[in-house]
Amino acid sequence: MSQADTVTRILDSAEQLFAEKGFSETSLRMITTRAKVNLAAVNYHFGSKKDLIQAVFARFLTPFCNKLDKELNALVASNQQPNLHDVLGVLANTMLTGVHLTGNANKLSVFMRLLGLAYTQAQGHLRRFLRENYNETYSRFILYLRNAHPELSQREIFWRIHFAIGACVFTMSSIEVLRDMAIADTGEDSGIDEVMRQMIPFLAAALER
């Protein structure tokens, strides 16, 4: 087994288990058992559990933010004053096409769950890591949203955006449970595409109002 294999298998397993259970509830022994590598491999290749957590986020967040940056560049190149739908459309498109989570079938669900963990379970080190590495893209995205609605105060924009993020993160990270509940409630299944089709006007209505 090559080094790349071991590192990748650890990242894959950690990604799945973190998304499923959270950070503290996932032990290195769970990760290395699922990855079929030796326990010490984590500390050898990554240094510590904290570094592994950061590596898991870096692996999918770096290409995601790069893709988002490119798309935002393309957007402002073709449209000096993009409106809310334009900016949100870029985000949705990047999420649907630019997320690569190796070895996981339901990529979007894992992506959202990890994103949710970044908010709800972020210890100091992870919050610092994310801010240092991805705050630039994040701030830029927020800025475009703000520019689309210059009549709103910074505070209003901030909280509306994060209410919307909350709806996204919660829905997508519990999508399996919610679909089961929807079947029990309405008698019919709701495909992911239908859920997203309903969520986008929901978010737009809540943001624009």
Place this chain on the structure above:
Amino acid sequence: MSQADTVTRILDSAEQLFAEKGFSETSLRMITTRAKVNLAAVNYHFGSKKDLIQAVFARFLTPFCNKLDKELNALVASNQQPNLHDVLGVLANTMLTGVHLTGNANKLSVFMRLLGLAYTQAQGHLRRFLRENYNETYSRFILYLRNAHPELSQREIFWRIHFAIGACVFTMSSIEVLRDMAIADTGEDSGIDEVMRQMIPFLAAALER
């Protein structure tokens, strides 16, 4: 020190620490140290850590749901067909006036954070406990929301409600992180009451559209 004192002090400390750190990140030794009681007192009075977690939720959720039930009774007694604002208003009012978290200064913040934990960190036992004890009030509340908009399909109502729940839960469980981000972003702090004041019209706009 009387038994009631010991039990109450454990509940107070556990409540604070759970809200602050989550369940797994809070050890019984942290709790008993802060409560200034012996370590074994938790297992003596509550049985286990899981039972303590449930007791913490029961202490504030039972009076909260009783209050909410009463308010909902009063609402339908005075208004056979309450609209969305009425129902959401009852919820907001109950949250603002009917929450008693002993020994904590910022009660609403702790309440929100615990509610968020109930969704994001609930392992099997807590989810089961909450469903068994509080699902009736919860279902009733959802029903009134649905009745307020009979023109919408069950599916539409279902997903809108859960998008809204997502915005609430996410905001509640990440409130400290978000307030920090808001300070970094806007330069000013946003009090919890202000966040709620902004969230309610957000939810109403998103639900009614």
Place this chain on the structure above:
DNA sequence: TACTGTTTAAAACGATCGTTTAAAACAGGA
């Protein structure tokens, strides 16, 4: 005061955690 059941106290239990160690296995070039 002596007795009884309840509560608190200190100490230890076994399990699990992240991490480290030291040796074995491996790979590639001289």
Place this chain on the structure above:
DNA sequence: TCCTGTTTTAAACGATCGTTTTAAACAGTA
């Protein structure tokens, strides 16, 4: 083939966890 640096392995480390044990302190009653 031998050497060298890298990677994997098995085992152990110290720390911390939830829980249990056993005895001491306490409160109420007769």
